Amino acid sequence: MTALKLVEGYMPVQMLIEMGGLALLFIWSFYLLDKKMGIKVNKLAQATGLFLFSIIYFRFRIYPPIPFSVQAIYATMTLIGIFMWVSSTETSWQDFRQPLIAVVDAKTPTTQIIRAVSVVLLPFLVGFLGWNNMKPSIDEPIELRTVHPAPPASTKVHGKTFVLQTASNPYRVDDDGKYSDMVQKKYIDGNPWDEKAPPYMQYVREGGQIFFQNCHFCHGDNLNGRGMFAFAFNPIPANFTDAGTIAQLQETFVFWRVSKGGIGLPREGFPWASVMPPWEQHLTIDEIWKVILFEYWHTGYYPRTWD
Ligand code: HEC
Structure with missing residues (x-):
């Protein structure tokens, strides 16, 4: 992987x-x-x-x-x-057609058998596929729930509208305060506890504090989805160390998910309601961006970009 x-x-x-x-x-x-x-x-x-x-x-x-x-x-x-x-080329085309024509002509016993079997079986096969496609499924929907449903084009948090395609994490910034894709790579081994740490690392630390005050009960202190309440829920809390969660997502998608929680999921996100809380009710916009910054820094994954 x-x-x-x-x-x-x-x-x-x-x-x-x-x-x-x-x-x-x-x-x-x-x-x-x-x-x-x-x-x-x-x-x-x-x-x-x-x-x-x-x-x-x-x-x-x-x-x-x-x-x-x-x-x-x-x-x-x-x-x-x-x-x-x-x-x-003519030869290769002849070679390609030869077995097909042999079956249709059926001059030998073997080809006769193959032809007879296909003439009987093909309609059944097509019928079966059609039926299989149409029949309503009565099995328990194991993974029918769309884990990452299509996000809305924009989301409104604390009265402010964020366009998911263009918004960016205001704390993912280099030492000059400018947005930077590279800053996480640069400070991936940085020490968030260092008082003189660069701004990015300070934000990571603040995000970590928010995480351990709010999120680790469910998402676990290793960010692996094994918090102490985790197993009471279905679906279980996301495991951020798994390549299938935040590593797959744009940072603004995560911002939308954290702000709106399970209750803000569109219909494909059901039938099982998620207990993920809508954090806009408890955190400020800045706190949400910082905790997301921390999750990416801690797991070492990079947010997906739009291209
Ligand atoms: C009460 C338990 C609970 C708490 C507390 C909680 N979450 Fe969640 N979270 C969940 C569950 C359950 C899911 C999985 C279902 C879903 O996607 O909604 C989830 C999903 C997520 C996802 C979506 C991941 C994905 O792959 O789509 C993100 C991001 C997330 N949580 C971030 C946070 C952050 C940040 C906090 C703290 C501010 C937090 N969560 C606190 C239960 C919780």
């Missing part, structure tokens, strides 16, 4: 190089098998293998994970690419 996270920012380029490279290797190894060892793998089998590989790649390798709809788009593009490849 850590290794994958290091390259997060380069993902599109990395994907092109890595996937393209692996695909070429794949095709090349079939070429070598044929030329050096005389083992001919049928083009249809090669294409199927390549397609399965790409699906597995999109599903498990890309980080942060992409939603199914995007995976489907990528897979379709890959499929088009594979078709262009197998149909690029």
Whole structure:
């Protein structure tokens, strides 16, 4: 996970190089098998293998994970690419079609069996998929709740409107008081107790005090979601040391979540109501930004950026 996270920012380029490279290797190894060892793998089998590989790649390798709809788009593009490849020369196209045509013609007993089975099974398969898709689910909704629902475009806290896309944490500042993405990296080993610490570290300390006065009962003194009340609740309090919580979120998203709490979640956040309190009722705007600053500093995660 850590290794994958290091390259997060380069993902599109990395994907092109890595996937393209692996695909070429794949095709090349079939070429070598044929030329050096005389083992001919049928083009249809090669294409199927390549397609399965790409699906597995999109599903498990890309980080942060992409939603199914995007995976489907990528897979379709890959499929088009594979078709262009197998149909690029007459021989390879013939090779690709050969097993399909053999099954349709059914001149041998084996192909006859395959054809008979597919003619009977295919309609059933399609019917089953359709039915499976439509049938209402009666299982207990284990993870139906959307953990990170779409945030609103803006949120109003203490009468002040924050546009989530443009707002930023006023305490994430370098020594000159200017907003800085790099300051956390710079002071990640800093000592918040040092009286002469830079402004950023002082804010982190104040955020820590707010955390231990308000949040650790649920989110735990290690920020791992194991506070003393944690197990009384369902859903359990977020574990900030887990890469799936604040590490996945923009800082303004967290600001919105902390201000509005469980009660402020949109409908997808249910059916189980969260006990996360709406902190705007107890903390000032500044205190909320500071406690968020502390959570990122302590866990060593960086907020996600909009791009
Ligand atoms: C009464 C227990 C409780 C307290 C106290 C509490 N929280 Fe939470 N918090 C939760 C629960 C439960 C969740 C998970 C459900 C949810 O997302 O609403 C949560 C979720 C969160 C999330 C969302 C994380 C995510 O991945 O979406 C943030 C951020 C958060 N809490 C910050 C804080 C801060 C900051 C404080 C202190 C000012 C605090 N919490 C105090 C119970 C609590």
